[in-house]
Amino acid sequence: MDILRNSSTYLPSVGQLAAAPHRLLFLVGALNVLAAMAWWAVWLVDARWNVFGFAPPPVHPGWAHAFVMQYQVLPPFIFGFLLTVFPRWMSLTELTRWHYLPVGAGLLSGQLAFLTGLAGFPVLIHTGVIATLAGWLAALAILMHLLWQDRGRTWHAVSCVLALTLGLAGLGLFVFYLHSGDARLLFASIKIGSFGLLLPIYVTVAHRMFPFFAGNLCVGYVVWRPLWFLGAFWALALAHLALELRHAYAWLWLADVPLLALCSLWLWRTWPRGNIPPLLRVLFLGYAWLPLALALYALQSIRYLLDGHFILGRGPAHALFIGFFGSLLVAMVTRVTQGHSGRPLELGRVAAFAFVLIQVVAAVRVAAEVLPDAPLWQALAAAGWVIAFLPWVLRSAWIYLTPRSDGRAG
Template structure:
């Protein structure tokens, strides 16, 4: 009977609507491959002119940043938050009709945006409005929970603050599409990084990572002071403000104290002794965060001395590919295993993806300083696809299948 529930014949797209994480993670996994397939093609074409792609409007690099920050990664973020917000607050689970529009907006928005990147005229604008609609559906679902909860869940409020800054970034992108003011595109990209993604990622890490370790590591001491969360978020906003003001020579004023706090958190949270693989990858992914911030700090100090960005986009890709990418694999694998009735272990496919993404991150970082950087960038884009494709195939099948333990969800 148990085996019958996991046969391929029992898979159905209808199962995607049974829980927020099923729908949103399936969409996120699809968006992940679609977004990088286009970007890898673009990088290959920019270097070797193999496909004859034309420069899209907006500029391809800005479009890449928008897709990754406001469509691909938020698909996973909303899937996680729509699942955990009610649990954190002791409220009923979110109804299906509330999260379906979120998923439809994000998958439809990205498909239309990528069609625009390939030359379909209205695609980028249509994709923007669909994405904004999906975002508003998510924010207007999560926001009222903060008013209904019996207590005060600071992690939920901090995550919601990040989502609110994400909405502001989306509005800035819309203003750019309407008026073609590049300053709004710049603001949108920076808000996506240090207003939305980094605060939400760190907030989830602050709440969940010590909890994960405390459950499986004997003698582990959980350390989650709220002052740390508040200080890190404040320094993220300080970095964001300096970037918006183009005060690159002063970014180190925010980045150095942020680096100190992140190293402290990594030291206090790091589990000692025998650690299961599924927990190990969480903290290995987290280790990319202080490394990325140290690169930002070095870049700022070097700029103040030389007037040049010596590392180019290396700090951003240490953050995006190294930290966001690694923790994405670790967290989505954990949620997928647990919420599908499977054992909390790190599958071989997930190990392949996690290890491969470390090499991809290093390749993309060093592409900024190696000869023929565009070739290395294209190789990193292709490497991302190779790394993630088997993992996406595995979790996609899981979301289309019933739980192995027969439970709902």
């Protein structure tokens, strides 16, 4: 009887999702990423081979894809992490389930309604965006309240809240686009999501956490995370954003070249030397996509300055989105999931498979811009993303639905 009683405590239960912010919101993110990329892969297959004969959705599919990935897929992971670590960074009381359950409900229902609306139900698109906006507002209000209580001025928290505030503005622009049809608002929303929201948060979290992780695992590691780096990064990222909003593509290199140098310096100074565990190595390998993406942005800008041609198309953006954001999504979420579930800090075969395949997907998607029959390669890259993430999502979902392996709460 004791064996049966003990084993039953490790059965999956929806109630476990309320035990910690990251459980619920990481699961929401995991479900969102599969749903969003499955829809995109099917759409690309139909666009290339006319398999299903889909009617055009109420929002242009490429624009819808960009919106969903930036404002509905990645934010649940971001909010799940920040709602977990903000109280720890600031030595404040941990949040209760009533703080983060509404956030998860808004973000999950928002994307499901939005994707359903793309099948020809405009009212669901509006409903989904409003639900997403409600989840965003709830999460951002909580984080701002914690920041207000912070006595020590945690600059990494300030940086994250600034990025999320810009993201809220971008989300608002998309709402206005839906009501006005003004494509300029949609364009601004997408650009803000890239260099105003996601990139600053990723860089800020990496700046704080990666040296911390390395210092715990590598003997003799010297932590290097000067605050001037964040200030310089923000100035250059906002400069890039301002130039893109003005369509000044010939001058993006003025921001991207120094940003490339800055991020390359950080990677070189913080990269752990010697034999490092795979779970730590993938964090820095994923970060290495950022200098590569910035180099592609700069190369394309300089070429555009010389002859007015976009030689790489959306290649630089997908090096950033799939290579940098996608790789670090697998690496960072796996690290947090392992540590906060009482499991060993190991990469594991499932996460390793996802990480390696995402490298291939990123390379294929970037190359698709210059290869013959680009729609073929784009569809293959989207399908590869789904294949990479499916086992990882299933394993992660099991962890979020079961108690910690060490018996502790959370």
